[in-house]
Amino acid sequence: MPEPPESNPFTSPHGDDQPSSPELSSIPAPLAVAVLLGLLLTAWQIGEFFVIGYTDTSQQFSLLMGAAFSCLISLGLIARSSPTWAVARFYFLFHGMMAIGFCVMAFVFLKPPLAIVSGLVQAGLCLAIFSSLGRESVRKFHRLQCPHCDHVNSGGDDLLCFQRRCTRCGFRW
Incomplete structure (x- = not known):
């Protein structure tokens, strides 16, 4: 059985006519x-x-x-x-x-x-x-996100974060 269409009055009944906007920048x-x-x-x-x-x-x-x-x-x-x-x-x-x-x-x-x-x-x-x-x-x-558990932290094993350690799981990268 097909799902009933959404009843949102702010959307077009035929879907989005415009494509999604392009990303302007990858810099936060x-x-x-x-x-x-x-x-x-x-x-x-x-x-x-x-x-x-x-x-x-x-x-x-x-x-x-x-x-x-x-x-x-x-x-x-x-x-x-x-x-x-x-x-x-x-x-x-x-x-x-x-x-x-x-x-x-x-x-x-x-x-x-x-x-x-x-x-x-x-x-x-x-x-x-x-x-x-x-x-x-x-x-x-700036790649301070743990690749193992995706926790974002700023803790490094050294002062300038050349080698980083996750505070949640202890993974080093």
């Missing part, structure tokens, strides 16, 4: 947000170089190196590599904490408000990147 949305925020952080640091770098020659090198690291690590996140993911998480967490520390020091030593705002913006961007890299879809994209 939190990863795309992390890359875009990383590039925004790079642009912010380059802008700082043009504002602060000409007047204070002691910070020129550190501003440009920070911008270069942020750009390279942000663009490197597109690769499906768990060591790249681990380096990016460590870098942006460290950068965010250092920016908070420098912001507190600028406030204590009564530096111009631009230094405090810059520290807060950098800390906010870095910690937003750090949190978006911790999402399950990003961890799955």
Whole structure:
């Protein structure tokens, strides 16, 4: 006996006339947000170089190196590599904490408000990147999913996740 047709008023009685939409990207949305925020952080640091770098020659090198690291690590996140993911998480967490520390020091030593705002913006961007890299879809994209039981985890046997171990079943890959 054939099944009765569905009585959904929002569907066409003859089925879907349009084919399913093609996949726009294989990169998960939190990863795309992390890359875009990383590039925004790079642009912010380059802008700082043009504002602060000409007047204070002691910070020129550190501003440009920070911008270069942020750009390279942000663009490197597109690769499906768990060591790249681990380096990016460590870098942006460290950068965010250092920016908070420098912001507190600028406030204590009564530096111009631009230094405090810059520290807060950098800390906010870095910690937003750090949190978006911790999402399950990003961890799955960077191959942090156990091939044995399909559990998504970020625990590695080593610091940069070259060899990973599942926290649920103990499988190593």
